[in-house]
Amino acid sequence: MYLNAEAQNEIEQFFYEEAALLDEHRYSDWLKLFTEDCRYWMPIRQTRLATQMEDEFTKPGEIAFFDDDLPGLAKRVHKLESPYAWGESPRPRTRHMYHNIRAIAVEGAEITVSCNFVFYRSQLEDDVDWFVGRREDILRRVDGQLKIVWRSIFLDQTVIEAKNMNQFF
Numbered sequence: 099m100y101l102n103a104e105a106q107n108e109i110e111q112f113f114y115e116e117a118a119l120l121d122e123h124r125y126s127d128w129l130k131l132f133t134e135d136c137r138y139w140m141p142i143r144q145t146r147l148a149t150q151m152e153d154e155f156t157k158p159g160e161i162a163f164f165d166d167d168l169p170g171l172a173k174r175v176h177k178l179e180s181p182y183a184w185g186e187s188p189r190p191r192t193r194h195m196y197h198n199i200r201a202i203a204v205e206g207a208e209i210t211v212s213c214n215f216v217f218y219r220s221q222l223e224d225d226v227d228w229f230v231g232r233r234e235d236i237l238r239r240v241d242g243q244l245k246i247v248w249r250s251i252f253l254d255q256t257v258i259e260a261k262n263m264n265q266f267f
Contacts, residue, residue: 101201101209109199117194117196121192121193128175129172131244135247136171138164138167140267141158141252155252163251174266185264190219190220193217195217197213197216200212207238209236212234213235215229215233230255233249233251233267236249
């Protein structure tokens with residue numbers, strides 16, 4: 099699936115702006131990138147034999163690291179922006195890097211976009227977390243702006259060694 103250069107650039111710039119918002123800890127602004135009916139979902143990955151790869155990730159409705167709608171995301175943002183987010187004090191240094199951004203489907207007004215990501219987070223002297231994986235986002239144009247309708251986050255690792263999961267991908 100190929101988009102014209104202008105559409106491809108618009109999607110890439112949308113993701114790069116999102117990365118900047120997250121790395122600058124501008125979570126309320128980041129939340130505005132989502133539609134009212136959004137879903138933010140990160141299934142759990144399990145190591146499987148090659149013959150069982152279709153069951154590698156939990157399915158929607160099953161246990162997940164994240165399964166948030168807009169009010170759930172808003173609660174997480176409110177917590178991170180409050181003085182009571184002790185796990186985020188001092189504020190971590192983060193870098194969100196998105197690569198291989200490509201449209202994989204277009205259905206009506208919605209575009210499904212896949213990208214690979216590397217997310218780095220460090221805090222204090224020796225707390226360092228790396229997350230690597232793939233995202234699938236469904237984007238919809240609302241009032242002339244791209245918005246995220248559905249985000250699926252597929253981590254490459256099966257064991258998360260981070261001390262908390264307060265971050266957004």
